[in-house]
Amino acid sequence: MNVLKYKTHRFPLRYLLLTARWDLLILPAALWALCAIIILILGGNMNSYNTAVGFLGGLLPLMGGILAAYAVLDDPALELYFSSPVSAWITLLERVGFILLILALSAFSFQLILPVLGVDLTPLGIPLIRQFAWIAPSLSLTALGIAAGLLLAQSTFGAMLVGLVWILQVIMRDWFNTNEIARWFALFLGILRPGTTFLPTNQLSLTGLALLFFIVAWWLLRKQERYI
């Protein structure tokens, strides 16, 4: 029998795009457009700034978490996928990488149009530093979303848990930003208190938390029988 040669698994971006659920991907685009329109209407005042940082540091992480909750389990060909030799960590890398790519495109394109709309993001720091204001919470909630979806074996419940954490942090933002322990896990410190000296620690902590959730997700993803 003719035996085919096998090489290392390749990132199939084309098929990730073609098989993606567009109704979920429309969410970032719709919120991007909505925030841009609001800023345009507000005409460059303080509320415009709040809307801009709200999109970057608040809505983007939420979208990342929701998309991640659906990233693995919301796949109609999941059993076929599991019958392929793709390892759990490659699956995670592909699915999470795709979401982070969407978030990054949204964040960078949004920041590009902000000067045109009259919003100055200088209070968040220099351009490089201000990226951490959305990257750190986005990583955290994305990792939480994928881990929670797999843990509960239900995409919807995973997305609900992400939403719950996000709402709690919005409502109790002052407590999260000031409490000695809670501020390690405060999602919005980067946009609400950009000048605080604790910010780098908070962002490192959120990234570490994301790493922990990714490890949990990897471990759960190896238990394929839970999801079919």
Add this chain to the structure above:
Amino acid sequence: MIEIKNLTKVYGTGSKAVRALNQIDLKIDSGMFGLLGPNGAGKTTLMRIIAGIVHPSGGTVIVNDHDLSHEQGRSAVKTVLGYLPQELGMYPELSARQFVDYMAILKGVDDASLRRSRVSETLEMVGLSDQADRKIKAFSGGMKRRVGIAQALVNNPHIMIVDEPTAGLDPEERIRFRNLLVDLASERIVLLSTHIVEDIGQTCRDMAILSKGKILFRGSPTELTHAAEGNVWTVTTANGQKPNNGLIVVSMLHLSEGVQYRLVGPAPQDYPDAQEVLPSLEDGYVWLMKNEGQHTDTLQPLN
């Protein structure tokens, strides 16, 4: 070769634990192997374990010298595996060619030109060349099954696992499908799981019957057929009344003189005109299941 020893699978824990497979021993050589059993017998669990998706609770499964107890063994088997699951989920917006191509990438066929030719070759094998660029959402159930077979073949697998492949297909499609599987089994192991007796009889030289997680029979379809010898009867009732004497009615035929029933069981004392007939594979299966005290209401009638 597939070698299964003392395989057990338990779902859940404590009082909610369900034993899907119970100390199964099975050896499967190359060619077509049929796994027959009623719904809920544990066939799909066994197929998924051999496919490396479900982990055994106990025992060992060795496929082509790879032990499926370890991640490394499961990955190695998956590279030489073709799998067609019972519930075949697909991406409706992809064309058949794109779907098979994507599955080939997942299976590690990375050489683009080799993959292109292999995708075309498999679509040709299942008779979908003309429809290859149409979206899957426009396909009938039979065509989707053919796409499923194409994706299972795209990595030129050493082992093919097909779980209830003919369910929902029309008679013509079923015959076509069975012939295709027989052709494929000439150079690989094809493991066919089904609850349709006819599919096994028409395709397999070797088979096993699984019921309530246990192997009830292991042998050839001919041996299973012989098991019912002396226990298959036809009875014709003028008023069409169904015999109700503990025998299992396998089929019925409407004749001018009444209704002829085909019965499986010991000699029907209430019907002295009953005629003993040669058993079929389905009779053998029914006889075996009757002796095991199983319900046979999940059997599919012969077409």
